[in-house]
Amino acid sequence: MINSNVCLIFAPHRILKMATDKKAHIMEHAIALFAERGFEGTSIRDLAADASVNVAMINYYFGSKEKLVEAIIEDKAMYMKDRIEELEANTNLSEIEKIDALIEDYVSRIMAGADFHKFLYKELMDTKRGDIHQFLSDAFARNSKNFAAIIERGIEKKIFKEVDSILTVTTIIGSINQVMISKNMCNQILAKPNTNDPYHDEAFKTRLIKHIKSMVHAHLLFVNL
Amino acid sequence: MINSNVCLIFAPHRILKMATDKKAHIMEHAIALFAERGFEGTSIRDLAADASVNVAMINYYFGSKEKLVEAIIEDKAMYMKDRIEELEANTNLSEIEKIDALIEDYVSRIMAGADFHKFLYKELMDTKRGDIHQFLSDAFARNSKNFAAIIERGIEKKIFKEVDSILTVTTIIGSINQVMISKNMCNQILAKPNTNDPYHDEAFKTRLIKHIKSMVHAHLLFVNL
DNA sequence: TTGAATTAATCAAACGTTTGTTTAAATTAT
DNA sequence: ATAATTTAAACAAACGTTTGATTAATTCAA
Known part of the structure; x- marks a missing residue:
């Protein structure tokens, strides 16, 4: 037995x-x-x-x-290879739908791997291990450019305003990163106790996605709700 | 002599x-x-x-x-004490003028002290020196809340849309921080050579300020240009 | 104003720990 | 039996810090 x-x-x-x-x-x-x-x-x-x-x-x-x-x-290199190429090729979705999908994807994946994300960004900020710094700089920059290409396509199609596409991507990613910097600071701005874990809080995730989508829509689209 | x-x-x-x-x-x-x-x-x-x-x-x-x-x-504690309190008290400026002033102020001061800013954020991300981490968490969260209070005032006055004020501040600060993470990555997304110093480039500073203002205006204001 | 006394600044050398890594013996699995 | 795993012990190198001697600057009585 x-x-x-x-x-x-x-x-x-x-x-x-x-x-x-x-x-x-x-x-x-x-x-x-x-x-x-x-x-x-x-x-x-x-x-x-x-x-x-x-x-x-x-x-x-x-x-x-x-x-x-x-x-x-x-x-965790798979973590980096994100859905951008897949979405870029997909012709069934409009540009704003692709961007919405990417925002949801980024927020979800970054929050699910909060520690890994913080570890990656610390390595990206640090120039001491030069090879790793270079590898991560390349990977992050490439992702940003691919993301921006989708925005550029929307501008060409005249469905987006003529925005600064790469800085718009910077804002989207920067918005997510800003809340990942410190659990402590994040809880303070959300008026939550130190015991709270904002990175595994579905309500906060939904709130963050909604905010970023709302900002990006107002920024990109001609018609506002 | x-x-x-x-x-x-x-x-x-x-x-x-x-x-x-x-x-x-x-x-x-x-x-x-x-x-x-x-x-x-x-x-x-x-x-x-x-x-x-x-x-x-x-x-x-x-x-x-x-x-x-x-x-x-x-x-460098003076660096932290920013113009928020000063601007909050100023009744001659509209809320959007105050926000514009803060965006200019943040971008200018962070870029002028790029190394110090990176040093501060590394300490904020690190929990090893607990006292410093706590001090910086408090300081950054307090600044964000004060900034958000200006947005809240604009919402009360019905001149701003009913946005998520604290996450709007998070986006503004996160947008600036995102380009400060790595000089290398920043140059890559801007398609500049590694020898370039984006943090002492007036053209880039102007471009970043313009982008953030543009996003925030579209997000906050009812009328679009 | 001069010269001894005091204080501040700088230095090479050494302190005891901690670091990442290796070894060689012991254990476990196949 | 052989190979893979795990262990405690030991390794040199690097760490933050302290030391005691030396030099420079300042004070102050005579």
Whole structure:
């Protein structure tokens, strides 16, 4: 009985995935610590204690502390590849529908991965690990340009006003980022207690999406409600 | 002859200011390094070499590395105290004029102190130095609320649409912050070479102010141009 | 005004810790 | 038995900070 249970829990495919699972486990804790204390502000021993593993395991699995950061970014690279290309190709949607979809998508995904998002932006702001900084600068800039291309198409079609397309994208992304900077500050402007978690609050998510859409619509569209 | 010259150069008040000048000199270099590499990412020896002073001087003048950060923030506290209270009291200006003035003020001051701004936001994002994080959270949230109060007044007067006032402020500040995150990324979205300094470019400053005003006007005002 | 006494500033060297990383032995899984 | 995993211990290098000596600047009595 117990044996069969054990076999069930530790089925072959489960065992083969163990290394991956442990790596994922360490990466999750690393993201949370790096997001709050920064890369240099988090020691290997801090991380090992937080993830309940031996200090040597980080180098055993990832090679070095810096390669751990690269592993995190590579692992979540899918996070970066967003729906922009997919939406750009879709001819069934109007430009404003595409923009609305992107706003919803950005807010949802950033909030769902709040720690990872903060970790990414800290790496983007930091020039110390030059390769990573360059990679993230490129990725973020490319996304912004692709987003702006949709706005440009709307302007060409005369359904949008002649706005500064790249700065409009900057405003949309900047609006989301601004509330992600500090949970503490976010709670204060929302008049919520420090115990509140605004990043897993559906009401706040809805409110933020509504606000950004409202601003962007007024900015882009000729007709106002 | 020589003696009188020496006396002129090292006049009493000049000598008394020497310590202050050296402190300011160290703080300037610290802001630049902390902004690019972070607090933990910058060693006392890095800073001493960059500022061309002995390693012991930082602790001699500031007491510790952490107290250096506190000294920088206290010294530039005036930077935080912005024109909001002054503008709130001013009855000669309309609400939209006050908002326009604040947008110009924010963009100008943040761009003029780009390094300091990045340093401040890194400290705001980091929870490791708890007191500083709390102080900055409070200061930034208070400013946002005061700004939002002006928008609320405009809504009461029926000259503004019934917008989400605090999130509107979040968008304004977030728009500015988004371009300050990375010089590299900023140049890429502006299609400028890496050698360009967007933060001391009057044309870009004007463009950013124009864009934000344009968005906020469309968002707040009933009549569109 | 001069010269000893006092204070402030600067320095190289060293302090004890903590850092990221490696090792080699022990354990576990196949 | 073999290979993969985990461990405690040890590593050199880097860290923030302190030290004690040295120099420069200031004070003040004579």
